[in-house]
Amino acid sequence: MSTIRVCAYAKINLTLDIVRRLPSGYHELRSVMQQVDLCDEVTLALSADGISLTCDNCAIPADQTNLAWRAAELMRERYCPGQGVRLHLHKRIPVGGGLAGGSADAAAVLLGLNQLWDAGLGLPQLVQLGAELGMDVPFCLLGGTALATGRGELVEPLPHLPALGVVIVHPGFSVSTREAFAGLDGAALGNVAATETMLRAVQSQDVRQIAAGLHNAFEASLRRRAPQIDQIKRALLAQGALNAVLTGSGACVFGLCPSQAEAERVAGALRGAFPQLYVARTHQAGPALASDGP
Ligand code: C5P
Numbered sequence: 001m002s003t004i005r006v007c008a009y010a011k012i013n014l015t016l017d018i019v020r021r022l023p024s025g026y027h028e029l030r031s032v033m034q035q036v037d038l039c040d041e042v043t044l045a046l047s048a049d050g051i052s053l054t055c056d057n058c059a060i061p062a063d064q065t066n067l068a069w070r071a072a073e074l075m076r077e078r079y080c081p082g083q084g085v086r087l088h089l090h091k092r093i094p095v096g097g098g099l100a101g102g103s104a105d106a107a108a109v110l111l112g113l114n115q116l117w118d119a120g121l122g123l124p125q126l127v128q129l130g131a132e133l134g135m136d137v138p139f140c141l142l143g144g145t146a147l148a149t150g151r152g153e154l155v156e157p158l159p160h161l162p163a164l165g166v167v168i169v170h171p172g173f174s175v176s177t178r179e180a181f182a183g184l185d186g187a188a189l190g191n192v193a194a195t196e197t198m199l200r201a202v203q204s205q206d207v208r209q210i211a212a213g214l215h216n217a218f219e220a221s222l223r224r225r226a227p228q229i230d231q232i233k234r235a236l237l238a239q240g241a242l243n244a245v246l247t248g249s250g251a252c253v254f255g256l257c258p259s260q261a262e263a264e265r266v267a268g269a270l271r272g273a274f275p276q277l278y279v280a281r282t283h284q285a286g287p288a289l290a291s292d293g294p
Contacts, residue, residue, distance in 0.1 A: 004116050007116025007288045008040040008108035010099040010280070011139060012166065012254050014202075014210065017192040018184065018217045026151045027181055030195040032202065033156065035143045036166050036280040039242025040093050040101060042108040043066065044116050047084035051076065063140040071106040071133055072113060078129065081116040086093045094276065098248025100136040107140035108287050115289065127155070134212045136248075144284045145202060147195070158202050160284040161210065167236060168247070168253040170276035173229040180218050180249030205237040211242035219246040229253060235273060239266040 011033050013020040019028040051072045055062040063069065071164055076083050076176060093101035110126050113119065123127075123141065130137030135152035146157040196213030201209035223229045229246060232253045240262070241255030258262040260281045267279045 001116070003043065004112045004289060005042070006042045006108035006112045008042050008093075008101075008104035008140070009035045009143060009283055009287060010038045010093045010101060010104060011035050011136065012099065012168070014214055015194045015198045016216045016218065016248070017195045018189050019192060021191055022151070027184075028150065029152055030192050031148045031150070031152065032145065032195055032198045033139045033148050033155075034145050034161065035283045036141075036168075037283040038093055038099070038168065038278050038280040040105055042105055042112060043087040043088040043089040043090070044109065044112040045088075046116060047053045047086045049228040050084045051087070052085075053087045053089070055089040055091060057089070060089070060091065060097055062089075067133055067137075068108040068109045071109040071129075071137075074132060075110060075113045075117070075119065079119045079121065080113070082088055083117045085113060085116065086121065093247045094168075094170045094252065094278070095171050096176070097168075097252035098175070098246065098250050099252055100140055101167070103130075103134045104152060104287070106130065106133050106141045110137075110287065111141065111287050111291070126293035127162060139289065143287060145282075147199065158199070159205070160206060161202065161282050162205055163260070164207065164210075165257035165260040165266075166176045166213075166280045166282065167241060167257065167263050167270070167281060168252050169232045169236070169254070169270070169274045169277040170252050170278075171227075171232060171274075172276060173226065173228065173251055175222065175250040177249045180222070183221060184218070185221055187269050188221060191217075196287040208242065214243045214245035214256065218249050222246060222250050226251070232274060235270055236266065239269045241266055278294070
């Protein structure tokens with residue numbers, strides 16, 4: 001097999017609580033993360049010429065700074081010296097939206113190369129490599145529904161949610177994760193009640209309770225700076241979303257709906273006002289090898 005395609009799924013945060021600032025400058029957090037079926041497609045082809053990368057979105061650097069490239073470099077350095085791969089990213093996940101698009105691509109590269117280069121690594125080893133690349137990469141390898149703790153890199157699987165519809169709205173501006181953490185005010189730190197409540201809701205599989213419990217510690221400060229966040233939340237709720245919240249460090253907001261059909265209806269009503277809008281549903285399977293080449 002010389003070519004592999006991997007679906008790299010986006011994530012949303014049902015809750016995101018920030019426990020405290022760590023001496024390292026990072027933050028300890030507790031978050032219930034959920035994979036959704038909005039995905040990039042990562043193609044990996046064996047190459048005799050080292051690592052190379054192309055991408056169909058020119059806003060994304062197709063060079064050594066890209067997390068997908070760094071994932072390949074790390075895998076090669078640690079386990080597969082002398083190997084080469086041509087990577088291509090077909091981007092569908094909006095960039096800078098809090099949906100872990102870059103991390104999902106990196107997770108897909110690790111998973112694809114494990115097969116293409118016959119590295120023979122198990123999921124725990126891949127997760128360990130992923131954590132060296134970025135805090136969302138371990139979750140992207142695991143997929144489904146999970147509790148993320150530590151700096152976000154410690155992930156424990158949770159029971160799968162019932163299939164829910166998700167309307168994701170990009171407000172037209174991006175937020176840098178580093179800046180979002182740096183700009184947090186003290187009031188956003190130390191309260192982990194939302195994640196504890198969400199863990200109970202996930203166990204009970206109660207969709208209304210899950211929706212009612214959505215929470216993001218970054219949201220209050222971003223709402224003060226960007227009135228679009230409130231506009232989007234209000235519009236999603238007015239059209240019948242069960243609830244709506246910021247994802248990750250922003251700037252996308254998602255609305256939760258009881259089904260994909262309902263999410264399509266809500267999206268149809270909002271597309272005129274918010275053109276950067278995506279419909280997805282909760283996805284439970286982790287990254288997937290899409291097909292094998294010759
Ligand atoms: O993990 P990732 O590289 O995506 O994180 C980007 C930046 O976000 C980090 O360099 C750090 O400044 C900040 N961050 C943090 N606490 C975390 C995760 C990220 O302060 N738990």
